[in-house]
Amino acid sequence: MAQSPKKVIWWIRRDMRLIDNPVLTNDIDRPLLVCPVFVIDPTLIGKYSAHNIRLEFMFNSLRSLNADIENEGGRINIHYGNPHEIIPVIYSEFGASEVRAQYDPSQVSRIRDTKIGKLVPLKLTSGLSVVGASDVRSQSDKAYKIFTPFYKSWWNKAIYNSSKLPKINGEIQFTNFGDPSILNKFLSNSNKQFPASEIEAQTRLNSFLSLTKSPTLGMVKYKSNKDRLDKIGTSQLSPYLRFGLISPRLVVNKAFDVLTRNPEFTSEVSTWISELAWRDFYIAKASNMHEFEDVNFTEYFPWRLDFEQYQSWCFGKTGYPIIDAIMRQLRIEGWISNRARMLAASFLTKQLLIDWRWGANWFMQHLIDGDSFANDGGWKWIAGVGAGAAPFFRIFNPIVQAKKYDPNGEYVRRWVPELSGLPSPYVHEPWLLTNGQRLDNKMNGYPLPIVDLHEARDRALTTYKKLRATT
């Protein structure tokens, strides 16, 4: 009587969720028996230290997902090794009809998937972005290189895609073989700031979008708060989106919903939605890499190979309080706001003229949401690399920016304890104090600026100008 289920493998990657996961679509009239598999690939995790905050978040997410699947009577099959060896074995042992995975356009994934696709029927599904790269094309069917036209074309498709929610789904069962205890070998410190679970991601989204009376934070105040360093004016959903604990199209769907019902917040909500569009934009850029000629700028640029200054930047000892606060927050919390990322990146690439790839690499080591699409995209944009990037003369002044986005110096005092005793005008410019005052404030250990801002600005302008002339 009971219909035999269709057996599929769910190769879990950046889609660690049960809610709105296209991989789990069942549109046939018999049950789907899903065998969830996660492969810990040493070549991927080996790039990072054992205490890496993002890996920790990933393993915690996996534990949480496993608990959710156990509630449904199943269990994740966790393996350690090379996916192209492991996946085919499980595939044939389980007798699956296909292996499903979320499409990931990064270079590593594409190479890996091509290889595995030759060994098993690999069905790659959408879900990483709101709108797939191949669905946002210019009139002449080319990939967009700049954001604004991409965004215009993206908008309607995003409304359409996200309106297809929720999907009516057929019955799904999970297999319960395999031994998840291997997870115990990996990092498990709990991160209080970013608890790794689907439910946490949903809670964050809802509270960010909620329309409480006289709110001081959240979507309703997004535009005025998003750049403030002394507040958390954004959703902090980035790590959850990074590992797919929440579906981007569901996020956008809820945001569109708020938009439709509350036209008075149109400007705030659409600004926030545009950030999700940036996320899609950078993913699409990676998907369409083959359509972009290589930009030689990065290779030819006379980046300064100043390892000492690079280290000062990394460890928050540049002598510019706002930059140092940012770099210390990054290393301790693994999350910094978009404004903070821009300031840090601009300082490294413009003021210090150090290769953006050094900075991007450091970010990837320390960001809990570190993601090659957005990270490379952000760094290139700031460094002025590629079409649509910031013009070369757009150089942030850390003092001006600090006064604007950390007006009372609270952010600096929180992250740079050497300066915690300084009153407002000095907290952003401690070099204005006399030696005696520096001693009195017990801030002797705090360094003097490693570059002169005006000289550095002139140097950046001439260097960028010169390269333009020679390429």
Add this chain to the structure above:
DNA sequence: TCTCTTGTTGGCTGG
């Protein structure tokens, strides 16, 4: 194919 408009996030200067 040609033409026209435009491009996330800034800072400094001189009137």
Add this chain to the structure above:
DNA sequence: CCCAGCCAACAAGAG
């Protein structure tokens, strides 16, 4: 005090 003009060009994309 404010703010227009400038720091350069150029490629992307619409029509």
